[in-house]
Amino acid sequence: MIEIKNITKTYNTGEMDFQALKGVSFTIKEGEFVAIMGPSGSGKSTLMNIVGALDTPSSGQYLLDGKDVSSLSESELAKIRKEKIGFVFQSFNLLKRTTVIRNVALPLLYTGMPKDQRLVRAKEALASSGFEEDHYYHLSNQLSGGQMQRVAIARALVNNPSLILADEPTGNLDTKTGEKVLETFTRLNDKGHTIVLITHEYDVAMHANRIITIRDGLIEKDENIKH
Ligand SMILES: Nc1ncnc2c1ncn2[C@@H]1O[C@H](COP(=O)(O)OP(=O)(O)OP(=O)(O)O)[C@@H](O)[C@H]1O
Ligand SMILES: [Mg+2]
Numbered sequence: 406m407i408e409i410k411n412i413t414k415t416y417n418t419g420e421m422d423f424q425a426l427k428g429v430s431f432t433i434k435e436g437e438f439v440a441i442m443g444p445s446g447s448g449k450s451t452l453m454n455i456v457g458a459l460d461t462p463s464s465g466q467y468l469l470d471g472k473d474v475s476s477l478s479e480s481e482l483a484k485i486r487k488e489k490i491g492f493v494f495q496s497f498n499l500l501k502r503t504t505v506i507r508n509v510a511l512p513l514l515y516t517g518m519p520k521d522q523r524l525v526r527a528k529e530a531l532a533s534s535g536f537e538e539d540h541y542y543h544l545s546n547q548l549s550g551g552q553m554q555r556v557a558i559a560r561a562l563v564n565n566p567s568l569i570l571a572d573e574p575t576g577n578l579d580t581k582t583g584e585k586v587l588e589t590f591t592r593l594n595d596k597g598h599t600i601v602l603i604t605h606e607y608d609v610a611m612h613a614n615r616i617i618t619i620r621d622g623l624i625e626k627d628e629n630i631k632h
Contacts, residue, residue: 406434406435406469407431407432407456407467407468408467408603409430409431409456409466410430410468412428412430412452412462412465412466412475413426413427413428413462413464413465414451414453414455414460414622415463420471424622425448425589425622426451426452426455426462426620426621426622427622428500428623429465429622430465430624431617431624431627433601435444435488435599436597437596437600437615438590438599438600438602438612439600439602439615439616440601440602440603440609440615440617441603441604441616441617441618441619442603442607442610442617442618443605444605445605445616449572450572450603451622452575453490453570453572453601453603455467456601457490458482458486459595460474461475461476469485469568470489470567487512488564489567490567490570491560491563491568492569492571493557493558494573495572495576495577496577497553497554497557499545499546499560500545501543501544501546502544503545504542505531505536505540505541505542505543505545505548505556507527508524508545508560509531509556509563510526510563512563512564513526513527513563513564514558526563527563528541530559531559533592533593533596534556534558534589535588535592536559543573548579549582550579551582551586554577554586558590560575562598562602567598567599569600569601570592571602571603573603574590574602574631575587575609576604579580587609587612590602594604611630613629614629614630614632616628616630
C-alpha cells in the first residue's frame with residue numbers, strides 16, 4: 406500500500422538548509438499497524454506529512470496504492486487525502502460549540518451526499534470509535550480529552566479511508582485515557598484498517614505490530630512486535 410523509496414526532505418530556512426529526512430525507505434502493507442517512533446526533532450512529523458500527502462519529498466519516490474504521489478500538485482494531493490487518508494492529531498482540532506455528530510459529518514459536507522445519509526455515516530463512525538451514543542448531540546467543547554479524541558478518530562473514519570495516520574494521538578491524554586484511545590486503534594486494525602501511529606513513547610508504540618524507529622532523519626530500526 407505504502408512504498409517509500411529513499412526519501413529526503415530539506416527545509417529551506419533563510420540562509421541555512423536543514424535536511425530533516427536523509428534517505429528513508431520502507432513499505433507498509435494493507436492491514437498493518439505500524440508505529441513510527443523517535444525522539445523529538447527526529448523527523449516523525451515530516452515523514453507523516455509526506456505519507457499523508459500533506460507535503461512532497463525533496464527527493465525519492467512515494468507510491469500509495471501503486472500511484473506515484475511524490476510530485477503531485479497541491480490540488481491532486483488534496484484529492485488523494487480526501488479519498489484515502491484519515492488524520493488524527495495530538496490536538497483534536499474539533500469545531501467548538503458544534504455537536505459531536507456535526508463534527509464527525511463535516512468531511513462529508515462537500516461530497517454531495519444527502520444530509521440524512523451523512524448523519525448515518527457519522528453515527529457509524531462514532532460507533533466504530535467507541536464513542537458513547539448518549540453524547541452524540543453534546544457540544545464538542547463539553548467533552549473529556551479521551552472523548553474528544555474518539556470524536557476526532559470518528560471524523561477520520563467517516564470517509565472510510567484505507568489509511569489512518571495518527572500523530573501523537575495520546576500526547577494530550579493521561580495514561581488511562583490514552584490507553585483507551587490506543588485500544589480503539591487496535592480494534593480498528595482488527596477490522597482491517599491500516600494504521601500508522603507516530604509517537605515518541607515506547608509504551609504507546611508497543612500497541613502496534615511493527616515499530617520503525619527514526620533518529621536524525623534516518624531509519625535506525627524496523628522490528629516486528631509479537632503480542
Ligand atoms: N517547516 C519547517 N521548516 C524548517 N525546519 C523544520 C520545519 N519542520 C520541521 N523542521 C525541522 O525538521 C526536524 C524534524 O522535525 P519534525 O517535526 O519532523 O520532528 P518530530 O520527530 O515530529 O519531533 P516531535 O516529536 O517534537 O514532534 C526538526 O529539526 C525541525 O526543526
Ligand atoms: Mg512531531
